[in-house]
Amino acid sequence: MNNDVIIRAEGLGKKYVIGHSEREHYVALRDVIARTAKGFAQSVTDVIRGQASVTGDTREEFWALKDVSFEVKRGEVVGIIGRNGAGKSTLLKILSRITEPSEGRVTMKGRVASLLEVGTGFHPELTGYENIYLNGAILGMTHAEIRRKFDEIVAFAEVEKFLDTPVKRYSSGMYVRLAFALAAHLEPEILILDEVLAVGDAQFQKKCLNQMATVTSNGRTVLFVSHNMGAVKRICSTSIVLSSGTLQFRGETAEAIHRYSAGMTEDASISRALGPDLTIERLSVGRRGIESGRPVPYEIVLRTLRDTEVMDLSILIEGPTGERVAIIDCRTAEYPVSLQKDTCISFSGILRALPLVDGKYDLGLFVQSRYARGDVRGLSELIVSEPMSQGFPVPYPAEHRGFVTLEHEPRPPKIIRDASLGRNTQIIPASA
Amino acid sequence: MTINANMAPATLPSSEADVLASQRVLVLEAGRAERHYWRDTWAYRELFAILAWRDVAVRYKQTVIGIAWALLRPFLTMLIFTVVFSRLAKLPSDGAAPYPLMVFAGMLPWFLFSTILSEASASLVTNANLVSKVYFPRIIIPSSSAVVALVDFAINLLLLLALMAWFGFMPNWQIVFLPGFVLLAVLASLGPALIITAFNVKYRDFRYIIPFIVQFGIYISPVGFSSTIVSEEWRFLFSLNPIVGVIDGFRWCLLGGESSLYVPGFIMSLLTGGLFLWCGIAYFRRTERTFADLI
Numbered sequence: 001m002n003n004d005v006i007i008r009a010e011g012l013g014k015k016y017v018i019g020h021s022e023r024e025h026y027v028a029l030r031d032v033i034a035r036t037a038k039g040f041a042q043s044v045t046d047v048i049r050g051q052a053s054v055t056g057d058t059r060e061e062f063w064a065l066k067d068v069s070f071e072v073k074r075g076e077v078v079g080i081i082g083r084n085g086a087g088k089s090t091l092l093k094i095l096s097r098i099t100e101p102s103e104g105r106v107t108m109k110g111r112v113a114s115l116l117e118v119g120t121g122f123h124p125e126l127t128g129y130e131n132i133y134l135n136g137a138i139l140g141m142t143h144a145e146i147r148r149k150f151d152e153i154v155a156f157a158e159v160e161k162f163l164d165t166p167v168k169r170y171s172s173g174m175y176v177r178l179a180f181a182l183a184a185h186l187e188p189e190i191l192i193l194d195e196v197l198a199v200g201d202a203q204f205q206k207k208c209l210n211q212m213a214t215v216t217s218n219g220r221t222v223l224f225v226s227h228n229m230g231a232v233k234r235i236c237s238t239s240i241v242l243s244s245g246t247l248q249f250r251g252e253t254a255e256a257i258h259r260y261s262a263g264m265t266e267d268a269s270i271s272r273a274l275g276p277d278l279t280i281e282r283l284s285v286g287r288r289g290i291e292s293g294r295p296v297p298y299e300i301v302l303r304t305l306r307d308t309e310v311m312d313l314s315i316l317i318e319g320p321t322g323e324r325v326a327i328i329d330c331r332t333a334e335y336p337v338s339l340q341k342d343t344c345i346s347f348s349g350i351l352r353a354l355p356l357v358d359g360k361y362d363l364g365l366f367v368q369s370r371y372a373r374g375d376v377r378g379l380s381e382l383i384v385s386e387p388m389s390q391g392f393p394v395p396y397p398a399e400h401r402g403f404v405t406l407e408h409e410p411r412p413p414k415i416i417r418d419a420s421l422g423r424n425t426q427i428i429p430a431s432a
Numbered sequence: 433m434t435i436n437a438n439m440a441p442a443t444l445p446s447s448e449a450d451v452l453a454s455q456r457v458l459v460l461e462a463g464r465a466e467r468h469y470w471r472d473t474w475a476y477r478e479l480f481a482i483l484a485w486r487d488v489a490v491r492y493k494q495t496v497i498g499i500a501w502a503l504l505r506p507f508l509t510m511l512i513f514t515v516v517f518s519r520l521a522k523l524p525s526d527g528a529a530p531y532p533l534m535v536f537a538g539m540l541p542w543f544l545f546s547t548i549l550s551e552a553s554a555s556l557v558t559n560a561n562l563v564s565k566v567y568f569p570r571i572i573i574p575s576s577s578a579v580v581a582l583v584d585f586a587i588n589l590l591l592l593l594a595l596m597a598w599f600g601f602m603p604n605w606q607i608v609f610l611p612g613f614v615l616l617a618v619l620a621s622l623g624p625a626l627i628i629t630a631f632n633v634k635y636r637d638f639r640y641i642i643p644f645i646v647q648f649g650i651y652i653s654p655v656g657f658s659s660t661i662v663s664e665e666w667r668f669l670f671s672l673n674p675i676v677g678v679i680d681g682f683r684w685c686l687l688g689g690e691s692s693l694y695v696p697g698f699i700m701s702l703l704t705g706g707l708f709l710w711c712g713i714a715y716f717r718r719t720e721r722t723f724a725d726l727i
Contacts, residue, residue: 016725093724094460095460096566096567097458097460097567098563098564098565098566098567098724099721099722099724099725100460100461100462100721101460101461101462102462103462104461104462105459105460105461105462106458106459106460106461107457107458107459107460108457108458108459108460109457109458112458114566114567116565116566117561117565120561120562120565120566121559121561121562121566123486123490125489125490125493126486126489126490126493130486130489133482134482134483134486137478137479137482137483138479138562138566138568139566142478143478
């Protein structure tokens, strides 16, 4: 093994077996008995072999991860991105030894610590002090190591006054801060992090990112899974894109994010009831690779379950903590629209220039029809990426820029004479 | 590449163990048997200690009667057994030892056994969040929960000593073997406990077997009566139950010369206990790799 390569994964695969039941009406008692007996024999065999037993008549293999190979060099900070169910968590679980791969192998050099959840093993009845030792031990720190860093951890978490309070009385902010403070002080050669920055307030997130940047500048190798593209972009030099269990891309982070957001909106079909009269079949904003500042088409497809009328329809765009960023008002002069039972109707349009800053947004719908009225949240996601421009100035990190980019034309700075200042300034005498 | 030059001094491995760990190459592969299973488990001894401490601390936090519960249960059981077996059924005690003392000496290992069984079998499921988020040898969880049972045991032992003082009964020199028999009781309990724990991860209804084992077992083990009342031709078969050997051993060392040890039966119990332990560990090791997927 090359001295520089600290993690090497070769042809990794993880298989799960899922069972299906054949839905048919049993007519003969003989069949029922035969099936039950077969199922029972199967479970007994599974139990004896020590395998997962699966109920159902037919078994299907499902590969959560298939033929994934990559290398990570010492000191590299690698982002792992992909949609939900792409296999990110499975990969992290294999690397952190929680579950074993079904095929392939991983070779790792050095001490590995993984943080798949903030505050794993915190016990609500125990005090902050006790939980630091408990959680530290769970994360793989030795007693001596925790004692050495204890003051640092407490200061980082800002919980000095509450060390003797059971953590069940902590506010959620304090809880998360304490949990992360511990994690931030882990010092393994390889650190595996899953979506842990999704918690805490913005200021604390920033502190954690900074702490992580310090950690990584010490030559530590980090694998980082996140949906927060801003964070990935900021701390990861290279990234891995997973898509339905396979490795899609391995390389520069900017390119990886671009590919990821391109794959994001390919499948916009959803099927969810909005009310007794309507279901939504499709909600798409943009087709491939939505970039900030570019024109973006949108479409809503509704299906009616009975005769109805659509009075209002808007797409809701919400930020990471649920605040409403914008809406796309879909009403036109043709509203309200009367519809017959069992029809599909499409509402579409185009946004001239998407003003949203890069990041992940949630899409919802506001609908008012004859039988339904209200907001339906969390229907889909919108991933906006920054267009790859070489221009100047380089944009600030997305988390400092709010939600929208304002179109404006700055003029070049101009030196002005002092005298012109006085023109609009009223001078009030001190002894008036 | 000079790695150490990039590292701040504070991040350098701090002890010899850390240096060893940092040079270790870890290979993860399908079906790869853990070669250094016991060494690995030993490396996690601090986690074992802290989990055991957590279970004990949590058990006695926010309780009013806490320790009193641990005292009341064996005391009342002892009273009832004495009344039923000694007064009503007129069964003989071991030699000259007072019947309540004989019952209590048998009940100590029995309660240890049943507490370990119930604590361990539920432990993996109640710690599901740990199992699915962090790696460590899984055997740590059921075995650390056995420590809680040992704390209860220690409290019961004090109660027994108080009873002995009240009856004016002096134990013999054999009492020095007590720690050995305690260890034996723990090992004999861990075997079945590990099997049930591993089963219970997948089949949550498996733990309902425990009240049954405990209820049934108290009558096929010499808890309320002395092993000596079992007739010679049944004695050997009776000793197949690993707990029989443990209880006889406890009585032998606590009641001194008043109770004699039936050696072939004791060896039989040791063997069955050892077999259970071996099966338990083997089955647990084989299934523990899939726990995170099942839990």
